[in-house]
Amino acid sequence: MSNTKVRIYYGQGEGKTSSAIGLCIKEASLGRCVIIIQFLKGKGLEEVKFLNRLEPEIKLFRFEKEEEGYCNLSDEEKNEEKRNIINGFNFAKKVIETRECDLLVLDEVLGLLDLEIISKEELISLIELKEEDFGLILTGQKLPDELISHADVVTEFRTVKENNE
Template identity: 60%
Template sequence: MSKKVVQVYYGQGKGKTTAAVGQCIRAASLGQEVIIIQFLKGKDAEEFCFLNKLEPDIKLFRFEKAHEFYCDLSDEERIEEKKNILNGFNFARKVIDTGECDVLVLDEVLGLVDYGIITLEDIIKLIELKDDYSKLVLTGQNMPDELVNYVDLISKIEPIKQ
């Protein structure tokens, strides 16, 4: 298998998830297995539910139970949702460890660091787990400088006009 590629889409602009999904569609069209795990979007993030129609080539997972975005939850709701989010992150580890797919997208995973749900070290350990995938795509609003040496491609998406 070729060397793994770790790619990041980050920034304040819209389109990070869309860019990552584009990578997924390209990979699926080449016969690769793709898994997307979304974080911090709330259970009702319907914008990419059409991906369910692309199963089994592209599999979409969300572990959150709340209908609202994480930042809109009460403190008590956040405690419960954090458990669900950590289940999703642990699932990502399992996917990499078992070589379950060729392309793994962790949508808004960088936001988990921003909210203190996981650490930057957790992401680095995830990247270093195993080489049994060809591409790992991470998205989020912020790109920590400490992560740069672990990533092959970085794309910043920012609004020019709103």
């Protein structure tokens, strides 16, 4: 079963979230329950509207309240959003512990490490909660070396060429 692995999609190139969503659709089509938790995205994305139409097979959760992405917020807004993000991260732990789904995607969770909202140790502890037949996908731009040994599949996304015509 493809959903039983820990997969990490990272890099500066585009397609990480799209690849994760593609696997979500595949797993949902096989009758498996899928949950996506998005971090650091801001609101108003078209993909969110589309993903909401895939419920109940694929459930999408976003704990951030601001329209803007985290990095564009004032310090006060960042403090509030940080609490919301930590709530989302804690919800992810609960999903794994209670086996609420078969596949869990933590979209842009690696960015939480860069912003020091969570630590590498906290993310590793979350990964270690996963049982054998539970799938987990982590995405983000930068991958700390310490996480590589905790994944079954690590895929780097990078742009080789881009025409800006």
